[in-house]
Amino acid sequence: MTTAEKTLFTVLRADAPPVPSLPPFGQFIGGQFVASTSTEKVDVVNPATEEILTQVPAGTAEDVDAAVEAAVAAKDAWAATTPRDRSAVLLRIADIIEANREVFETLEAANTGKPAAVAEDDISSAIDTFRFSAGAARAYSTLGSDDYAENHTSVIHREPVGVVGVITPWNYPLLMAAWKIAPVLGAGNTLVLKPSEQTPLTTLKLAELIADEVPAGVVNIVTGPGRVVGNRLSEHPRVDLVAITGSVGSGQKVAASAAGSVKRVHLELGGKAPVVVFADADLEAAAKGVRSTGFWNGGQECGAACRVLVHESVADKFTELLVKEISEITVGTPGAEDAEIGSMISKAHYERVLAALDDVRKDGHTIAVGGRAIEGPGYFIEPTVVTNVPAGAPISSNEIFGPVVSVETFSTDEEAVTRANETIYGLAASVWTKDSARSLNVPRKLDFGTVWVNSHLVIATEMPWGGFKGSGYGRDLSSYALDDFSRTKHVMYNRG
Numbered sequence: 001m002t003t004a005e006k007t008l009f010t011v012l013r014a015d016a017p018p019v020p021s022l023p024p025f026g027q028f029i030g031g032q033f034v035a036s037t038s039t040e041k042v043d044v045v046n047p048a049t050e051e052i053l054t055q056v057p058a059g060t061a062e063d064v065d066a067a068v069e070a071a072v073a074a075k076d077a078w079a080a081t082t083p084r085d086r087s088a089v090l091l092r093i094a095d096i097i098e099a100n101r102e103v104f105e106t107l108e109a110a111n112t113g114k115p116a117a118v119a120e121d122d123i124s125s126a127i128d129t130f131r132f133s134a135g136a137a138r139a140y141s142t143l144g145s146d147d148y149a150e151n152h153t154s155v156i157h158r159e160p161v162g163v164v165g166v167i168t169p170w171n172y173p174l175l176m177a178a179w180k181i182a183p184v185l186g187a188g189n190t191l192v193l194k195p196s197e198q199t200p201l202t203t204l205k206l207a208e209l210i211a212d213e214v215p216a217g218v219v220n221i222v223t224g225p226g227r228v229v230g231n232r233l234s235e236h237p238r239v240d241l242v243a244i245t246g247s248v249g250s251g252q253k254v255a256a257s258a259a260g261s262v263k264r265v266h267l268e269l270g271g272k273a274p275v276v277v278f279a280d281a282d283l284e285a286a287a288k289g290v291r292s293t294g295f296w297n298g299g300q301e302c303g304a305a306c307r308v309l310v311h312e313s314v315a316d317k318f319t320e321l322l323v324k325e326i327s328e329i330t331v332g333t334p335g336a337e338d339a340e341i342g343s344m345i346s347k348a349h350y351e352r353v354l355a356a357l358d359d360v361r362k363d364g365h366t367i368a369v370g371g372r373a374i375e376g377p378g379y380f381i382e383p384t385v386v387t388n389v390p391a392g393a394p395i396s397s398n399e400i401f402g403p404v405v406s407v408e409t410f411s412t413d414e415e416a417v418t419r420a421n422e423t424i425y426g427l428a429a430s431v432w433t434k435d436s437a438r439s440l441n442v443p444r445k446l447d448f449g450t451v452w453v454n455s456h457l458v459i460a461t462e463m464p465w466g467g468f469k470g471s472g473y474g475r476d477l478s479s480y481a482l483d484d485f486s487r488t489k490h491v492m493y494n495r496g
């Protein structure tokens with residue numbers, strides 16, 4: 001890397017090590033980096049400075065075909081390894097990430113504009129995901145054999161699915177890759193992964209660092225646009241399952257392409273998490289909770305606490321507390337001291353969020369704090385609270401995916417539940433109350449894959465993460481992810 005290139009990276013801390021070397025920029029196929037069949041490139045940008053960090057190949061369908069061929073060639077040998085062998089590889093990957101954590105944090109922050117604390121949390125969670133899957137893969141078993149028909153003994157085997165196509169988003173690039181790679185490999189599959197074209201650096205770095213630890217062809221990475229590389233992975237006849245974390249629109253396209261070969265689909269899509277604040281809630285705790293989890297990663301978070309429904313009797317008090325909290329948030333570049341939120345991921349996304357704020361004004365809602373772009377360079381937007389939002393307003397159901405939280409009111413528990421469920425999404429929600437009956441009853445009525453009580457966005461690697469309704473199906477994390485990347489086979493023996 002040249003000195004000029006080094007200045008493009010925002011160093012996270014004054015005592016941080018030298019800027020890490022960039023990963024090789026080719027397609028990682030069959031255990032090595034090879035040239036793409038395309039000479040076209042995609043710019044990789046630092047959104048906090050708007051400078052181009054580097055370029056990666058705009059991969060092609062032919063690149064995907066070569067990667068799938070490598071994954072198919074490797075699958076039988078990998079499937080035949082024992083859980084203990086696979087577990088050892090996953091633990092080694094975790095150790096490699098940990099040993100290089102500053103490299104990963106620096107690359108991630110430079111490529112996404114996220115604050116140091118968020119980048120650190122991402123990398124810690126990625127390490128934990130590999131360690132959990134290493135243990136879970138060994139602890140995993142099926143029902144013991146037994147007789148269910150006369151003179152016949154049944155045995156259930158859990159088998160890998162085969163070759164898994166993985167498509168990841170830009171908001172947590174390495175972490176979302178880890179959420180898939182760890183259980184997919186743990187369950188005995190090989191994979192071809194396409195990172196977001198905007199944020200491929202840490203995924204490529206991982207491939208570079210684990211190349212000697214994982215048998216050739218078990219992990220393959222192809223960079224490039226979703227409509228080309230992602231689409232080919234989804235339709236490829238020799239890919240047995242395709243898993244995407246991304247927007248609803250991309251998930252629909254993946255499922256449609258996958259239908260041609262009747263392959264299994266695993267969808268982790270968008271969210272619009274309601275935060276239901278009852279009159280008996282600890283309002284200060286709820287306001288602080290929305291500050292930390294509505295604005296984590298700049299609100300570019302599928303489970304973000306972005307839509308508050310508060311009881312009308314405490315709405316003024318809660319809004320006052322929330323506006324005070326949000327007006328104290330510091331926005332800054334990854335290395336800036338005390339930066340709580342960073343930039344939007346790209347110019348296009350920054351413009352999308354600003355357009356959503358224009359719609360808020362046109363719809364006659366009140367912007368209680370924030371609402372504007374912050375002068376560049378960098379794609380920064382003020383932390384924003386929108387109030388005066390009536391039932392059924394578009395802001396209550398459309399995912400903005402930026403530093404914007406809206407506040408609505410309700411008058412009865414039934415109304416709170418009905419309104420919270422009035423969204424196409426079903427990923428996550430939270431309920432804030434001190435009433436024990438409410439804390440037990442309301443979560444059961446909410447149509448979301450995760451419901452927190454007096455908390456929000458606390459993720460445990462041991463617990464499943466995934467949505468209902470438009471947020472997709474399939475589960476990340478926990479042993480349920482191993483289930484999702486496995487198939488069961490029944491073998492019946494005639495003892496007669």
Ligand code: NAD
Nearest residue numbers: 168169170196226230231246247250253268269270271302
């Ligand atoms: P996106 O849908 O634009 O892109 C996600 C990935 O899909 C990228 O790699 C992209 O190249 C690829 N893609 C795009 N079109 C495709 C196509 N036609 N075929 C195959 N692949 C295609 O999403 P994004 O903007 O990168 O990420 C933000 C979205 O991801 C938000 O909606 C967010 O809620 C969601 N998300 C969900 C979770 C979750 O756990 N449910 C986690 C993180 C992000």
